[in-house]
Amino acid sequence: MHDFLGPDDWTAVFLSLRIAIVALLGSLPFGILIAYALARWNFPGKTLVTALIYLPLVLPPVVTGYILLIAFGRRGVFGQALADLGIVLSFRWTGAALACAIMGFPLMVRAMRLSFEAIDPNLEKAASTLGANPVFRFLLVSLPLALPGIVVGATLSFARALGEFGATITFVSNIPGETQTISALIYTYTQVPGGDESALHLTLVSLVIAAVAIVASEIIQVRGEKRLARG
């Protein structure tokens, strides 16, 4: 059984989890704020912002990865500025997390936005007349009421990050121990003779991780809805 996954495989599994978790935690605050802004505010250029956020959903992932490479590569516009600060993203696991976050962002924002839009605006008005300023109103009323949608958005983004392949491999390549995620390793196995069994094992591991994530989010969501519907 200890041969089910080799050392390289374990490294890839933990790396994938680390990248997905960092991508999720890093993008979550932005996702929540942008979803709320899109749901509740009207501002010039709203359509443009929406289009930009949803773009990774429709672009070929390789294209997104290449754009990231141009922007955040060592000689890229942002990459150079960040490199001066000592932050290097290209060909590092942090770059993989960035790619995963951007690929998962549209899914995250979409679910959360729907959830914010479903809140009765009168509840927010009631909070205002009771003396809650916009920050407290958001924290005490909007955020808890949108929680089920926030959990869904986070799960989708996490799952997308685990499965991300095209943008990641284009932006940060396939370096064992640094950027070689489960997906990248499965791809590698399929390219070498006799790698089928290892690929299958990793596939099973992926399935288990995805299933656990979905079930966990389902449980959190049902609990949240129960609390709202029946107390």
Add this chain to the structure above:
Amino acid sequence: MIDVDVARRIGGFNLKVAFRNDDGITALFGRSGAGKSLTIGLIAGLERPDHGHVILDGRVLADTDSHIFLPAYRRRIGIVFQDSHLFPHLGVRQNLLFGRWFASRRARAISFDAVVETLGIGHLLSRTPVKLSGGERQRVAIGRALLSCPQLLLMDEPLASLDIARRLEILPLVERLRDEFKVPIVYVSHDIEEVSRLASRVVVLERGQVAAIGDPADVLPSALSDDARIDRASVLAMRVGKRDETYGLTELIHPAGTIWLAGAHGGEGAKLRVVIKAIDVTLSVAPPQGLSIQGALKGRLAKVEALGPLAVAHIALDGDGTLLAMTTRRALDRLGLDLGLDGGQPIFALVKTAALDERLVGGA
């Protein structure tokens, strides 16, 4: 004191409302679409006026001339909405305490226990809003608004989504708020019975404009001049007389006569306003005899308003006040009545006791 003078245009609808209120309850009365809720929004700071000002106890909340606009959360104005809008994710106690948390310590003049006691919601504190009935929910909503210790309480049709039994339960509570907690109230309603019972002043809105301001007895009858005949009613100021304990009736005295009311209403000598619907009034040229109707008010025919085959007779009562009676035009002709306050012959208006229910009676 609230001093409101605001104008706001939305599409083709022009709202222009100006009024002041002191203590007690001021009613904004009018049909749906008259601009009542928009006015509430402008006072609370949920809407911005195009022109005008809102001043509460000398504090300028909004003034377009000096570009002042305080957001709702800094106004200290509580609202009770038609649908309670309780926070579904919080328990009843947390809902009640929500606004209190934001009120400064100095401003917490209203005690939690007193509000819970007055509204009778002590047994609900550990529940969640979804488990409450409509009436309970509305009581909690009133408590929540009150506990934010507002300087003004706005009530936007707070009883409109409740059935009659629940309304009768909550109406006296609103009166107690007024008397016990000394919070001035602006009360929005399209229900003449609620308004005449609660309000000391009425602002009548029609299509966004103020049609009349004044005492309910003066303002309400003319405010009702729309075509729905069941809506025609008059408001009379009366005094409580003896109580008939055997039959459970209360005598109401008017200079023009007495009528009887089912149930007990106030102590002897108390002043009441009674709403009498025009379709519940019968006319007679002779003092009534041999009828089941016990109450008669004496007056003279002042005016006849034709409504197709029907007519509304305006009876100038002896002493003070006008009573409307709905009859057919033929009946009026056969009675052979003349118009005239002095020369006309006396007429007796009979009011059916059973037609007057508790909603129609309010402290003056």
